[in-house]
Amino acid sequence: MFNFDEARFLKIQAGAVHLAPRIDQEIGAAIAAGASNLFFLGTGGVAYLMEPAVQLLHRRSGFPVYKDYPAELVLTGSANLTAKSIVVMPSLSGTTKESVAMLAKLQEVGARIITLVGHADTPLGQGGTPALVNFAEDDTSSESFYIQSLLVALSVLKARGEIDNYDALVAELATAPAALVAAKKAFEPKAEEFARIIAGSDYHMFTGAGNMWPEALYYATCILEEMQWIRTRPVHASDFFHGPLELIEPGVSLILFRGEDACDPLAERVVQFARQYTDKLTVISTADYCPKSLSPELRALLSPAIMATLMERLSAHLEVMRDHPLVTRRYYKRVAY
Template identity: 70%
Template sequence: MLNFDEQRYLRIQSGAVALAGRFDEVIGRCLEAGADSVFFLGTGGAAILMQPAYQLLQRRSRFPAFIDLTAELVITGSANLTRNSIVVMPSLSGTTKESVALLAKIKEIGATVLTLVGHAETPLGQGGDHVFVNFAEDDTSCESFYLQSLFVALSIMKHRGEIANYDQLIGEIQALPAGLLAVKRAYEGQAEAFARVLAGSDYHIVTGAGNVWPEAFYYGMCILEEMQWIRTRPVHASDFFHGTLELVEKGVSVILFKGEDACRPLADRIESFAPSYTDKLTVLDTAAFDLPGMSSELRALLSPVLLAAVLERISAHLEVMRDHPLTTRRYYKKVAY
């Protein structure tokens, strides 16, 4: 595979999977001690990656779950953020300035902070009450963060008696790192063609629904815009027919991500509509990926993880095709993330 270290990938995703037991232990202790809410408070891309876990709790649990923008929360605070809150703060670098600033305020409140970092010797690595360290880099962090936040959500539901098959799901996930690697290998032959679509336009409408919408948002903003300087318009499939459809015409690229959760019909509607008005609809559907041994329920939960795994392969070809390394930035150092 192009520019890819298989063993490194397996180590990183296996490291994330190995944290499931500790997450369950920590969440159990927090709930036993009286925790009454959970906040997912990342910054930028790391915050977006927390959205599927937040959404899962919003829709399948009565436990109060919140997600907010750290830069705003530092200024405004929240009446719901109290000493009885669990706060989940992801930051690959462990130095993200908005998150570090918010951590100081959360410490004053007295909430219990779980930091998810790639490096222990950092402000967030040192500042959490419970620190979960799993080294990763930009090309491997999505799957890791998706999985860690999923473990938080599933554990909350388990301890509250809101899910009956927690052990089964966690058991199935043990085989996921090897499964994801197999998915990458199988998709490699198609990745260049998808990358060519992305390289062929300086503007893309990127859309999706349910738990894969965050990956559409993330890939448009954090990869295509930040790392490739390609303009995008990420729009939720629920909103597509309330404005963005008017921009669709011949020559306009629409990139559709399809997952396997209950919101899939929203993506189906766009897939039916777009070809009548544009010759540039491109679909990435997780249902096409072979993942033996995974139940349909788990596949639905893992749809954003599967997309992240395949999109990394697409990005690897895209940076070569455009002679624009994913690490090239204009302003990144100036904002000191």
């Protein structure tokens, strides 16, 4: 595959999967010790990557789960954030300013802080109790964080007696890294064609439903806007029908991410509408590329990771096609803010 190091990719994703026993031990021990709730506190795009786990827990677990903006929570505080809280704080760099500021508050409060980082020798790498470290970079971190947050969610369900097949799912997860590579390989022949669609408009609406919505939001925000300076309008597939649909007309690009979770009928509704009113509807479905060797349940749970891994292929072609390297920034790490 174009600009792709398979061994490195497999090592990183296997690293995420191998955190399963550590995550399970931490979550299990905390809940057994009387933890009262769990906060997902990510800043920026990595918070979107926690969202499928939040959805899963809100709908399947009685354990109180919050997500919030560290940048806000550090100003407002929360009555629910106490020494009995479990806090999951992801940050690839381990240095995200807003999260580091929140870390100090969390330490005052005495919460159990599980940081998920790419680098140990950083404020969040040092500040976690524990810090779970899995090296990754921008091209590999989405899948890693989706897997890690899924493991957190599954461990909460297990600790609460709300899941029957934790062991089977985690055992099957060991096959996920290879399945992701297989999905990339299946997508690769089409990656350039899809990249041409992205390169062909200076504005794209992005939509998705269920656990695909956070990935649509992530790819639009953190790849196309941040790394390619292309304007996007991410909108949830349900909200799409309450306002943003009025922007659709011939020539307007709408990119729809489809996965295999229970919310996919909302994506189908978008297809049925949009194909009538724009010639630029692009649908990308994980089901077209993900190997069927993966169980339907895991294909559904991992749909956002699968889409992220396909989009990495698209981006690899896009940066060359547009002569705009993914690492180029106007402001990030170039000016103070």
